[in-house]
Amino acid sequence: MNGYWGKLLLADLSKGTLIDEPLNERYARAFLGSTGLAARYLFDMVEAKTDPLGPDNPLILMPGLLNGSSGPSVSRWGGATKSPLTGHYGDANAGAWFGAELKNAGYDGIILKGRSAKPVYLYIKDGVAELRDAGSLWGKDTYKTQEEIKKACKDKRTQIACIGPASENLVLYGNIMSEWGHALGRAGLGCVMGAKKVKAIAVRGKMKLPMHDQEKFREAAQRAMKEVKEGFLSQWMHEGGTASWVDSAISYGDGPTRYYTAPTMPEATNISGVTMAEKYETGHTACYGCPIRCRKVLKIKEGKYQYESIEGPEYETVIALGAMMGLDLDMSTICYLNELCNGYGFDTISGGASAGYAFYLYDQGVITDKDTGGLKLTWGNTDAAIELMHLIGKNQGFGAVVAEGTRRMAQRYGRPIGETVQTKGLELPMHDPRAYHSMGLVYATAPRGADHNKSDGYQVDGGAGHPDLGLNAADRWGDAKAGMVEKSQNFRALTDSLGICHFAIIPFALIVDMINASTGWDTDMDQLLKAGERIFQLQRALSCKLGITAKDDVMPELAMKPIPEGGTEGHVPNMEKMLPEYYALRAWDSATGKPSKKRLNDLGMPEIAAAINAK
Amino acid sequence: MAKITINFIGPWRLFLGVRAITAEVNNIDEARAYVETQYGPVYQEKLKSRGSKGMPSIWDSSNILLNGRNIKQLGEQVLKDGDTLDLLLVVAGG
Numbered sequence: 108m109n110g111y112w113g114k115l116l117l118a119d120l121s122k123g124t125l126i127d128e129p130l131n132e133r134y135a136r137a138f139l140g141s142t143g144l145a146a147r148y149l150f151d152m153v154e155a156k157t158d159p160l161g162p163d164n165p166l167i168l169m170p171g172l173l174n175g176s177s178g179p180s181v182s183r184w185g186g187a188t189k190s191p192l193t194g195h196y197g198d199a200n201a202g203a204w205f206g207a208e209l210k211n212a213g214y215d216g217i218i219l220k221g222r223s224a225k226p227v228y229l230y231i232k233d234g235v236a237e238l239r240d241a242g243s244l245w246g247k248d249t250y251k252t253q254e255e256i257k258k259a260c261k262d263k264r265t266q267i268a269c270i271g272p273a274s275e276n277l278v279l280y281g282n283i284m285s286e287w288g289h290a291l292g293r294a295g296l297g298c299v300m301g302a303k304k305v306k307a308i309a310v311r312g313k314m315k316l317p318m319h320d321q322e323k324f325r326e327a328a329q330r331a332m333k334e335v336k337e338g339f340l341s342q343w344m345h346e347g348g349t350a351s352w353v354d355s356a357i358s359y360g361d362g363p364t365r366y367y368t369a370p371t372m373p374e375a376t377n378i379s380g381v382t383m384a385e386k387y388e389t390g391h392t393a394c395y396g397c398p399i400r401c402r403k404v405l406k407i408k409e410g411k412y413q414y415e416s417i418e419g420p421e422y423e424t425v426i427a428l429g430a431m432m433g434l435d436l437d438m439s440t441i442c443y444l445n446e447l448c449n450g451y452g453f454d455t456i457s458g459g460a461s462a463g464y465a466f467y468l469y470d471q472g473v474i475t476d477k478d479t480g481g482l483k484l485t486w487g488n489t490d491a492a493i494e495l496m497h498l499i500g501k502n503q504g505f506g507a508v509v510a511e512g513t514r515r516m517a518q519r520y521g522r523p524i525g526e527t528v529q530t531k532g533l534e535l536p537m538h539d540p541r542a543y544h545s546m547g548l549v550y551a552t553a554p555r556g557a558d559h560n561k562s563d564g565y566q567v568d569g570g571a572g573h574p575d576l577g578l579n580a581a582d583r584w585g586d587a588k589a590g591m592v593e594k595s596q597n598f599r600a601l602t603d604s605l606g607i608c609h610f611a612i613i614p615f616a617l618i619v620d621m622i623n624a625s626t627g628w629d630t631d632m633d634q635l636l637k638a639g640e641r642i643f644q645l646q647r648a649l650s651c652k653l654g655i656t657a658k659d660d661v662m663p664e665l666a667m668k669p670i671p672e673g674g675t676e677g678h679v680p681n682m683e684k685m686l687p688e689y690y691a692l693r694a695w696d697s698a699t700g701k702p703s704k705k706r707l708n709d710l711g712m713p714e715i716a717a718a719i720n721a722k
Numbered sequence: 723m724a725k726i727t728i729n730f731i732g733p734w735r736l737f738l739g740v741r742a743i744t745a746e747v748n749n750i751d752e753a754r755a756y757v758e759t760q761y762g763p764v765y766q767e768k769l770k771s772r773g774s775k776g777m778p779s780i781w782d783s784s785n786i787l788l789n790g791r792n793i794k795q796l797g798e799q800v801l802k803d804g805d806t807l808d809l810l811l812v813v814a815g816g
Contacts, residue, residue, distance in 0.1 A: 339783060340813055347733045349816040354732040358787060358808045381736045422816055560816070570785060570812030580812070582795050609816070674790055 109319040110172060110626035111135055116214050116236050118229060120303050121162055121221030125229075125236045130215050136628075137711060140172035140215070141206075142198040143604030143642035145187035148218065149196070150649050150715065159191035159295075160277065160302040162222040168209075168268070168291075168308070169217075171606015174395075175210030175316055177328045178621050179335040180611030182207055182394035185603060190294040191302075192279040192457065192512050193532030193556050195653035196646060197294030200560065200603055201268075203286040205310065207395040208266035212312025219303055228256065228269075228307040233314055241306035246272060248450035249284040256309050265311045271452025274301030276502035278510040280457035280534075284449055287392070287418045292454045294533060294555055319627030327620035335611045336398045340571055344401040344610045345391065349422040350380030356426065359583070360674025361542040361565065363535075364430040365486050366460075366467035367528050367666050370673020371539075374435040375426065383419045387438055392418060399610055410439025420445035420455075423559075426537035427459025428496075432466050433486030440489060444496060451500025457512060460534035462495050464513045464527060465505075473520055479505045525664030531556035531655060538565050540666055540680050545588040547667075547680030548689055549596070551660045554646035561643070562596040563609060564588065573598065575615040575632075586681040589688035600646070601639030641710040644693070644702045648715050657700035660686060696722060723748055724801040728757060731810040734784070737768045750788065750799055753807055754781065785810045 108130070117128040131148075138144040145167040152165050166188045173181035184206025190197025209217070213234030226241040239259075244252050249271040257265050267285060274281030274297035281297035282290045291297070318324055335341050343351070353375050356362035362371040376382060383403050391400040403419040420428075420441055428444045429436050436444075448455045468474045469484035476483065480498075482491045482505060498506025508516060513527035513534055528535045533556025540547035545564030550557040559565070566572055568591075570580040576598055578591050599609070605622070607613060615632040622630060662682055669677040690697060694706035699722075707716035715721075723746040735741050738761050747753045758780065765780045786793045787808040793799065 343733050343811055343813045346736055351732050351736070352813075352816075354735070355810045358729075358731055358790065358810060379732070381732055384736050566813070580794075583792070676790060 108132060109317050110622075111215050112213050112316070114214060115216045115218055116231065117218045117220065118238070119221045120219060120223040120227070120305065123223070123238060125238065128218070135215070137638065138642055138645065139601075139604035139638060140174070141169050141183065141604045141606055142185035142187055142200060143600060143638075143645075145169045145185060145216065146196070146198065146642065146646045146649055149187045149189070150645065150652070150718070153189045153653065155652065155654050157189050159189045159194065159299060162220070162303070164189045164299060166219040166296060166299045166303065167216060169215065170206035170210040171604060173621060173625065174206040174606045175208075176621070176625060177325060177396065179328065179332040179613065180394070180397040180399060180608040181606045182397060183603060183606045183608055184209065186283070186291050186296050188294075188296055188299045189653060190532075190555070191298045192295040195531065195655050196650040197296065197555050198646070199282070199291035199293045199296050201283075201285060201289050201291045202394040202608060203289035204395045205266045205268050205285045206606060208310045208312050210312070210316060211314055212310045213314045217308065219300070219305060222302065223304040226304045226306050228309060229305065230260065231308070231310045231312070233312055244306045245275060248272065249452045250287070250450055252307055253286075256307055260309060260311065262311055265309050267307050267309045269307035269452075270297045270300050270305075271450055271500070273451040273453035273500045273502070274298050277301055278453050278499060278502050279512050280454040280461075280510075282452055282454045284452050288445065288449045290449070290454070292456065293558070297452055318625050320624045324621060324624035327617050327624055331613045331617040331621065332398060334614055334617065338612045340610055340612055341399045344399050347380040347384060348401050348403050348419065350378070350383060350420065350425050352422045353379035353425055354381055358674050359542045360670065360676070361539050362426040362430050362537055363528070363539050365433045366431060366463040367539070368467070368670075369433070370670055370675070372430045372433065372435070375430050378425050378429060378436050378438055378441045380419070380422070382438065387419070389416065394608065397608065397611070399608070401610060405438070405442065407439050407442060410437045412439045412443035414442060417442055417446070423537045424448070424455040424459070427455050427463075428492070431459045431463035431537070432492050434489050434492055435487060436489065444493065447493070447496050447500065451496075453500060456536050457534045458496065458499055460528065461509045461513050461516065462492060462499070464516055465495065465509050468516070468520060468522070473522065523664070528663045528666045529557060530662065531650070531659050533557050535663070535666060539675065540662060541670065541675040541678055543568055543583045544586060544678070544680035544685070545592055547662050547682055548588050548592045548685045551662050551682065551686065552592070552689060554643070554650045560603075560609065561599050562592050563599065564592055564595060566609075567591055567595055573612055584678045586684045588685050589692055592689060593692045596643050597636055597639035599639070600642040601635055604638070604642055637710070641712065644707065644710055645712060645715060647695070648702055648707065648712070648719050648721070651699065651701045652719050655700060657696070657698055660700060724805060725803050726753065726801055726805040726807060728753065728807045728809065731808050733811050734809050737765055747801060749801055750786070750793055750807070753801070757809070783812055785812055
């Protein structure tokens, strides 16, 4: 089987066994890799009653189809599980080097089942796997963990995906970290790993993946590399990184501030990617095979926390740990906060948003110092925010409340659920739907809950959508968004499963050439986009299987309240118009929210249709 | 003639080393001509030197907001004292 090894590693942690399981080739052909393929396997393995932190909930980690190859910016890998935060389908996507190394180590994916009696880590080298004792690593932060495992493996090029104390302590949005700050961030995949007592997965691989036509692949990859290197988006991402969006977010009102109640605070420019580039940048780092090199290396010699060399935070983190709590931060402190969350190993988006909600409740007088253990959560109180992040990471004190996420916080304090800015239990990322109305639709319909990467509608309406997709920028406050959102969701489901970074604009023809040369398939872009739709609808079907209905496709009231000042100018998305149009395009039942039987059959998923009793 | 502020946002600022300028112009076309004359060559040079292709014009690669509204969604505009033009890139972060 070209382009794949044809095998998965199945780890039964309860029994302590590791087995090579043949890859389901039909699944691979239809769902490709990473989160697409992981979702298909997950569909077979979970039920509505599966306990997310129980031994029966699998954690499935898979490289993108193109991981480990010489294609440009094809480093993205992903995971899927039943989310402990949301209670239904959860997935996450990351970059760096782990996915490529896993592919080069001889596996198309890993399935963790059961629960180990004691902390372990999984070590894989060139097709051979073993479980190793992780007792001495338990309790260590994600940086120290990686350092010690690399020492133990006697190979600095070992790539590690690990959890920190947050996931060990079962923070519901605990994440899986790799390298310096790359995260399988959302939906609590790390928490599931912590519940299984798996501290880390370490991989090292030098195996050569079988390809259908190595030479044709090389030619296509070289042409694609040139396109990416010379691309406009690549260039800007290299110069400014994702955090260079902060300044535009201020203009557009895109960065939620004071828990969605204020215009984007202009002080956020002090920690933007442009400020990083102007004052602190010493270099860049890159994911595997990526010429864009968007990550910044900073040297900070002023402020309370100083660093000789540190990777700068991304846009989401800058807003979530800053403006969300009304914090006027310097670069030193935002880097410290980022390191804190990364070291403990929890999602900066859900962590920042949940902390922001705590600040909001405090401001509203719903909670007091008595509830917070003395923390004065007044807008802009940086010291309180730092202390709260520590408590979240340890899942202690008031941190234990915030560690459960905003939906449970509202339930605890008897608050209206519309006050929590989340969809399906997952906190919204830092692109305000009032700035880009397409994001209202994106957040309401994303299978795992609010997800700015399953359709980057803001990117399209900002004028930077993939040119081959034929989506033109439109009025960001318009309400004719259903078609654009559907198309871009399908496209992103595809690129995620292939492992292609969103910032790499690879012409469709070259994507097709690389895939055909790798696998020997005779595919084309229409078929690949159909695969993207198939993946998206599968993930939706899985969410429905796990309890999601049409009632859950709603936007939170607080994020739909107009803010007259600032970049959103009082606009709010017209969900009453957009959602029914979208439902029609997706063929989703207006009550159950399930994709229709006909649509699932047309996408080659009759068994999925039967499993969810689609009509 | 209206006295307006032109803000260079994000990577614009990075490339040009300027955050904001004031200009006295009558309308947006004059504002564009002003920016193109004063800063266009620097911008083009930095863009070209990094091998960017397909978007040679500074306007192709930018959005212009007049008092927060994208001018593509506005009709003919006469500028007045105190108006603000924001120049932003047509890209977004993650």
